[in-house]
Amino acid sequence: MFAAEAGYEALQAFATSIGIGLLIGLERERQSDLKAGLRTFALVGLLGCLCALLAQTTDSGWILGAGLLAIAAMMIAAHVSDPLETGDPGTTSVIALMVCYALGAAVWFGYASIAVMLGIATTVLLYFKTELHGISRSLTPVDLLSILKFGVLALVILPILPDRDFGPYQALNPHNIWWMVVLISGVSLTGYAALRLTGAQHGAALIGLFGGLASSTATTMIFARHAKATAGLTHTAMVVILLANIVVMVRIGLLAFAVAPDITAPLFAVLGGGLLLGLAATFWGWRHLAGDGTLPMPEVTNPTELKTALTFGSLYALILVLSAWLQDVAGNRGLNLLALASGLTDVDAIALSSLRMFSMDKLTAAQTITQITLALLSNLAFKTGLVVVIGGAALARHTLPGLAAIAAGLVGGMLLMT
Numbered sequence: 001m002f003a004a005e006a007g008y009e010a011l012q013a014f015a016t017s018i019g020i021g022l023l024i025g026l027e028r029e030r031q032s033d034l035k036a037g038l039r040t041f042a043l044v045g046l047l048g049c050l051c052a053l054l055a056q057t058t059d060s061g062w063i064l065g066a067g068l069l070a071i072a073a074m075m076i077a078a079h080v081s082d083p084l085e086t087g088d089p090g091t092t093s094v095i096a097l098m099v100c101y102a103l104g105a106a107v108w109f110g111y112a113s114i115a116v117m118l119g120i121a122t123t124v125l126l127y128f129k130t131e132l133h134g135i136s137r138s139l140t141p142v143d144l145l146s147i148l149k150f151g152v153l154a155l156v157i158l159p160i161l162p163d164r165d166f167g168p169y170q171a172l173n174p175h176n177i178w179w180m181v182v183l184i185s186g187v188s189l190t191g192y193a194a195l196r197l198t199g200a201q202h203g204a205a206l207i208g209l210f211g212g213l214a215s216s217t218a219t220t221m222i223f224a225r226h227a228k229a230t231a232g233l234t235h236t237a238m239v240v241i242l243l244a245n246i247v248v249m250v251r252i253g254l255l256a257f258a259v260a261p262d263i264t265a266p267l268f269a270v271l272g273g274g275l276l277l278g279l280a281a282t283f284w285g286w287r288h289l290a291g292d293g294t295l296p297m298p299e300v301t302n303p304t305e306l307k308t309a310l311t312f313g314s315l316y317a318l319i320l321v322l323s324a325w326l327q328d329v330a331g332n333r334g335l336n337l338l339a340l341a342s343g344l345t346d347v348d349a350i351a352l353s354s355l356r357m358f359s360m361d362k363l364t365a366a367q368t369i370t371q372i373t374l375a376l377l378s379n380l381a382f383k384t385g386l387v388v389v390i391g392g393a394a395l396a397r398h399t400l401p402g403l404a405a406i407a408a409g410l411v412g413g414m415l416l417m418t
Helices: 002-028 038-058 062-081 091-108 112-127 129-138 141-160 174-198 204-229 231-259 261-286 306-329 332-343 347-359 365-417
Strands: none
Touching: 002 038, 002 091, 002 112, 038 062, 038 091, 062 091, 091 112, 112 129, 141 174, 174 204, 174 231, 174 306, 174 347, 204 231, 204 365, 231 261, 231 347, 231 365, 261 347, 261 365, 306 332, 306 347, 332 347, 332 365, 347 365
16 A cells, blocks of 8 residues: 555656646747757656656765756757857756756655746746846846845845844844845835836836835825926826825735734725725726826835935834833823824834834734824825925815825724724
C-alpha cells in the first residue's frame, strides 16, 4: 500500500514537472527561431525532477548540479554554433530553461505549489517582453534611482534596526517605526510610478486613483490651481479631487490589513460609508465630463527621498510618544484631539500609530476606528480649505458636496458601529 502511494506521488511530481515545462515552452513557441520550444522545456522540467530523485536516492547533490550545467552548456553550444538571425544572444531562453530545470527539481522536493506559481510568473515575464521593455524605456533616471532608494529603505536599513522598545513609555521601536516608513513609501511609490507610466493622456480616473495613492494633498492642490486658471477643467478637477480622497480611505484600509488585520472588518464597515457616498458623488460629476485634452499632472514629491522618509518617520515617532503620553494624562479625549490635529496634514502617521496601539492592546477597536475617522474628517476639512482658497467659488460649488458626502458617510458608518 505504501509503495503504491509513493508511486502515485512520484507520478504526480513527474506530471507537474512536465506541466510546468509545457507552460513555459508554450510561450517560447511563439519565437520561431529559438533553440528550445514546447517539447524541450517539458523534457527539461522532467529531467529536473528525475535528477532530484536520483540526488535524493544516492544522497549526492552533484547530480543536480551536473544536470543544470549540462542544460546550460547545451543551450550555449546551440547558440554559438547557430546564432539567431536577429542577433539576440539568446540568454533569456538559456536562463528560462535553467529555471524550468530547477522548478522540476523543486517539485520533487515537495515544493510543487510554489514551483507552479513560479512557473506561471516565469511565463508572464517571458510573454510581456515588449510591455516590460516599454516600461523600462519610459522610466527616467530619477525614477530608477527612486526604486533603488526604496530598496535601500526596505532591504538595507530595515533589517539592521533593533526590534526593541525604547524611550518614553517604551513607545519607540526603531524596527517598527522604519517598517511603517517602508510601508508608506511603498504605497506612495506605487502611485508615483503609476502616474509616471500612465501619464495624463489616460484621463481623470487614473490620475485621481494613482494621485490618491501617491499624495492626495498634492493632487487636490494642483487640480484646484488649474481649475482656477482654466474654467473648462472644473468638472475634471472635481472628479480627480474626489477620487483622490476616496483612494485615501482605500489606502487606510490596506494599511490596516498589513498592520492590524484583526480590525479590518469593522474598519471597512466604517470606511465603506464614505466610499459609497463618495463614489455616488463622483459618478454624478463624471456624467458632466467632457474631453479636456491633456490634463495637468500632480506635482508629487518622490516618496523614496531619504529626507521625505525621515520626515515621516520622525512624525510617526512623535505621534507614538504623544499618543502614549496623552493616553496616560488625558485618556481617550486627548487621543481624539491629537487625531484631529495631526489629521489636518497627514492621515497616515496618526492612522498607523492608532493601529499600532490597537495591535499592542492599548486601544480597543472602537477607539482605534474613532481616531482614524476623526483624522480622515480633519483631513477632509483641510482639503476643503484648499479647494475653497485655491480653486475658487466655481470649483468649491461643484466639489464641496462630494467631500461633504464622504464625510457624512464616514460619520454615518462610525455611528452605526457604536
